[in-house]
Amino acid sequence: MAVPVTAGGLHSAAPGPRCARVACIVGELVVYHAFDYAARKVQIAYDRLGGGGMNAEQLRCLCAVVEERGFTGAARRLFLSRPAVSQQVRALERELDAVLLDRSRRPVQTTEAGEAVYHYGVEVLERLTAMREAVEQLKGLRAGRIRLVAGLGTGQYLLPPVIARFQRQHPGVRIELAVEAAATVFERVLRGTAELGISLGYQVPSGLVSRPLYRDAMVLVVGRGHAWARRGAQPLPLGALARQPLVVLGGPYLLSRRLLLEDALARAGIRPAVELEFDNIEAVKRVVATGEGAAFLFASHVAAEVAAGMLRIVPVAGLEIPADFVAVWRPRQYLSPLVQAFLRFAESTIALQFQDIALARPTPA
Numbered sequence: 001m002a003v004p005v006t007a008g009g010l011h012s013a014a015p016g017p018r019c020a021r022v023a024c025i026v027g028e029l030v031v032y033h034a035f036d037y038a039a040r041k042v043q044i045a046y047d048r049l050g051g052g053g054m055n056a057e058q059l060r061c062l063c064a065v066v067e068e069r070g071f072t073g074a075a076r077r078l079f080l081s082r083p084a085v086s087q088q089v090r091a092l093e094r095e096l097d098a099v100l101l102d103r104s105r106r107p108v109q110t111t112e113a114g115e116a117v118y119h120y121g122v123e124v125l126e127r128l129t130a131m132r133e134a135v136e137q138l139k140g141l142r143a144g145r146i147r148l149v150a151g152l153g154t155g156q157y158l159l160p161p162v163i164a165r166f167q168r169q170h171p172g173v174r175i176e177l178a179v180e181a182a183a184t185v186f187e188r189v190l191r192g193t194a195e196l197g198i199s200l201g202y203q204v205p206s207g208l209v210s211r212p213l214y215r216d217a218m219v220l221v222v223g224r225g226h227a228w229a230r231r232g233a234q235p236l237p238l239g240a241l242a243r244q245p246l247v248v249l250g251g252p253y254l255l256s257r258r259l260l261l262e263d264a265l266a267r268a269g270i271r272p273a274v275e276l277e278f279d280n281i282e283a284v285k286r287v288v289a290t291g292e293g294a295a296f297l298f299a300s301h302v303a304a305e306v307a308a309g310m311l312r313i314v315p316v317a318g319l320e321i322p323a324d325f326v327a328v329w330r331p332r333q334y335l336s337p338l339v340q341a342f343l344r345f346a347e348s349t350i351a352l353q354f355q356d357i358a359l360a361r362p363t364p365a
Helices: 017-030 037-047 056-068 071-078 082-096 112-137 152-169 182-191 227-231 238-243 252-267 281-289 303-307 337-360
Strands: 004-007 010-013 144-150 173-179 196-200 209-223 246-249 274-278 294-298 311-314 321-329
Touching (some): 056 071, 209 281, 246 252, 274 281
Parallel strands (some): 144 173
């Protein structure tokens, strides 16, 4: 039986079974606030939706083009050919009777109508994903997917063993991990291309919900041949840092931790000399291990080298640089039982990792 559907104050008969999925998608586009001209295009399309109509694949292609800033990147992300992506977007434009993309500009830009469709399209796709995952959760944690994005250090050193253990306990679950700069982590979560982000909790955008996941600390490390390595547990005078050239992290991937370090040193009245700069944590560790300079790195990122005796942690008198790492998601986002279970598991497993890090540190001579 057809059930009347209210769409922004306009009544239209719901599509039959053949179009139920389409109606669900389009209905999400027209139930929000009063629309401007561009958004009303979506409502008009709903009212005249027929046997074909828009579908989730068309919305997915449009959103990918917008987020990848072009058809080539969207095709690569969706594992489709470029013509296939273009065809889906053209079909969506015909259905809405509106131009959604300005193809004359490079990179491709959205029109006003395109921006409206993208905004609501992201929400529609999120709801569809949440619906599928919610159904899977009713079967227990036997299946499902988590799209996770994390900062470089977290994604490289802490999360891989966490994910491996979680998937061993839940073999039907798939966790897709992307490693990005902290700013990109926040941006992807805001855009809805990841359900969950984990990153340094420094300058988290106000549009995200954040939950502390673990606390790390930046520590000063030197190679075992460095003069400071023979100090044992005796703290280094703060003023000595001004005379020691540092090897530092740079580049967009590591900007947030560089700013965290500079802020902490500035508060301590230290303006360090920079000897070398790398955009790679491993490169910094290797250079310092040879005895060249000193570096501030997170304790979890140097745990293996400290345990092996390749690097030594040097305490600095009056200087502590703690850092909270957080999980982030959107305020109105549905956190599935699977995501919640993973968060609890990650929190407890990372806590155990930090216990192992503390136990693995060699006793000062």
